[in-house]
Amino acid sequence: xxxxxxxxxPMLDWSDRWFRYLARxxxxxxxxxxxxxxxxxxxxxxxxxxxxxxxxEHPVALQLGGSDPDTLARCARLGEEWGYDEINLNLGCxxxxxxxxxxxxCLMSDPHLVAECITAMTETTSLPVTxxxxxxxxxxxxxxxxxxxxxxxxxxxxQTFIVHARKAWLEGLSPRENREVPPLRYDMVHRLKSDxxxxxxxxxxxxxNLDQALQQLEKVDGVMMGRALYHDPWLLAEADxxxxxxxxxxxxxHQVVRRLxxxxxxxxxxxxxxxxxxxxxxxxxxxxxxAKRWRRHLSQNAHLPGAGPExxxxxxxxxxxx
Numbered sequence: 048x049x050x051x052x053x054x055x056x057p058m059l060d061w062s063d064r065w066f067r068y069l070a071r072x073x074x075x076x077x078x079x080x081x082x083x084x085x086x087x088x089x090x091x092x093x094x095x096x097x098x099x100x101x102x103x104e105h106p107v108a109l110q111l112g113g114s115d116p117d118t119l120a121r122c123a124r125l126g127e128e129w130g131y132d133e134i135n136l137n138l139g140c141x142x143x144x145x146x147x148x149x150x151x152x153c154l155m156s157d158p159h160l161v162a163e164c165i166t167a168m169t170e171t172t173s174l175p176v177t178x179x180x181x182x183x184x185x186x187x188x189x190x191x192x193x194x195x196x197x198x199x200x201x202x203x204x205x206q207t208f209i210v211h212a213r214k215a216w217l218e219g220l221s222p223r224e225n226r227e228v229p230p231l232r233y234d235m236v237h238r239l240k241s242d243x244x245x246x247x248x249x250x251x252x253x254x255x256n257l258d259q260a261l262q263q264l265e266k267v268d269g270v271m272m273g274r275a276l277y278h279d280p281w282l283l284a285e286a287d288x289x290x291x292x293x294x295x296x297x298x299x300x301h302q303v304v305r306r307l308x309x310x311x312x313x314x315x316x317x318x319x320x321x322x323x324x325x326x327x328x329x330x331x332x333x334x335x336x337x338a339k340r341w342r343r344h345l346s347q348n349a350h351l352p353g354a355g356p357e358x359x360x361x362x363x364x365x366x367x368x369x
Contacts, residue, residue, distance in 0.1 A: 048175050049106040049132050051207060051249045052290050053260060054078040056273030057110040057137070057179070064100050066277070066327040068310055071104050072303050074283040076291040079107045080271075083137045085150070086113035089122045098129045101310070108133035110179070112140070112150040114160060116167035123168040123176065134172060136164065138180035141215040141225045152215040155184045158196045162203035169204035177207040179251070179271075181215045182235050190235055197239060197246070207247040209271055210236045226252075237266040256282060257289055264290070279333040300331050301368045308356045315355040322349040325358065337366030 055062060055070055057080040067079045084097045089111075100107055109126040111134060113119045123134045138161060140151035154161050161178075168176045178200055182193050197208055213229040220228055231253045240248040249269035254260055260270040276282055281300060287293045297303055307328075315321055325345045332338040344362040348354055 048207075049078050049108065050076060050291070051078055051209075051247060051269030051271075052076075052264065053286050054209070054249060054251075054269060054271040055080055055276055056251060056271050057081060057083055057135070058273050058277060059083065061277050061327070062273075063327075064104070065314070065324045067104050067107065068101050069280060069303070069307060069327055069331075070276070070283060071101075072306055073280055073297045074286045075295060076106075076287050076293065077283060078133075079104055080135060081107070081109050083110045083112045083140065084122075086111060086115065086118040086122045089125060090118060094125065098125065100130075102130075106132040108135050108177070110135040110137055112137045114149045114154055114164065116163045119164050120167040120171040123172040123174070127172045127174050131174065133175050133177055134168060135177045135179055135209070136161070136168070138178055139211050139215065141181075141184075141217055141220070141222055152181055152184050153217055155180055155187070155196060155215075158199040161196075162199050165200055165203040165205045175207060176205055177209065178205050179209040179211070181211050181213060182232055183214045185215075185217055187214070190238060193235060194239065194242065197243065201243070201246055207249065208239070209249040209251055209269075210239065212236045212250060212252040233263070240267050257285055260290065277327075278330045280331055281333065299369055300335070301363060301366070304328075304331070304359060304363050308359060311356045311359060321354040321356075321358065325349040325354075328359070332366055335366070335369070340365040 055077055059082050062080060062082050070077060070079060088097055109131040111119060111122050126134050137151055138154050165176055212231050212233050215225050236250045247268045249271055250263050250267045251271035254270055254272050255275045263270050284297055287295050311324055314324060329342050329345060332341045341362050344365055348358045
């Protein structure tokens with residue numbers, strides 16, 4: 048079972064294999080999640096494009112979006128064959144596109160269907176099957192619907208629940224507003240762990256740094272962070288020591304970039320545009336001297352024809368090494 052003490056959230060267009068590779072260079076133990084991949088994309092699209100990852104990424108979890116038990120089971124099996132360490136079911140995304148495809152947060156209104164999906168997946172793969180969801184949707188009120196939802200899925204074989212501590216409003220709020228407007232209710236997630244101590248409960252939503260993560264770990268089993276880590280990846284530098292108890296540190300951002308260069312060169316040689324990788328590096332020197340020069344050089348040069356690892360080396364020379 049992967050260690051969920053600290054998890055990198057699945058983020059559309061952000062938590063792709065290149066950003067996950069960077070995160071792994073900074074933290075050995077943080078559990079990395081893919082972007083959500085729909086069952087249709089896997090079964091009818093380019094599987095390698097959706098599923099390929101670097102061996103160095105382990106532990107890494109595949110997040111699936113769907114609502115049909117049979118197709119989810121087939122995709123869970125694909126995830127295992129591809130070498131992932133966990134299969135996660137998205138039950139929290141509130142976007143119109145997701146809702147029209149009948150997956151994401153709207154499924155919280157049908158816990159028995161979700162339980163059928165969990166059962167089908169756990170019967171098909173030996174990997175742990177986990178769920179990521181909200182504390183509720185729309186006009187669901189109070190704690191009891193949340194507990195009923197979790198207990199229903201637990202009865203189907205799910206033992207790990209990643210709970211975004213906000214309700215999702217499927218009408219009237221955009222996906223961005225659904226990440227910011229509904230109030231955070233950490234108390235509901237804490238109560239879940241208190242009432243259901245045999246289940247693994249991971250909290251998500253609004254956690255900005257490792258100090259806050261450590262405070263949450265006094266009441267739950269794990270913490271998932273997303274945008275805070277994307278905009279400031281160096282927050283992960285102390286994660287292995289402070290959260291996982293390992294006396295290891297990634298060094299300096301300069302050293303991490305130098306360890307990144309062979310991957311960047313190999314990816315560019317196989318035809319990946321450099322800008323697809325470099326966009327994930329803009330926040331690496333967040334709050335440090337030279338950060339603006341670093342961002343400017345990457346932004347101005349990453350899109351140029353033939354851009355590659357030399358652009359990273361040039362940008363690195365503009366930042367004082369600490």
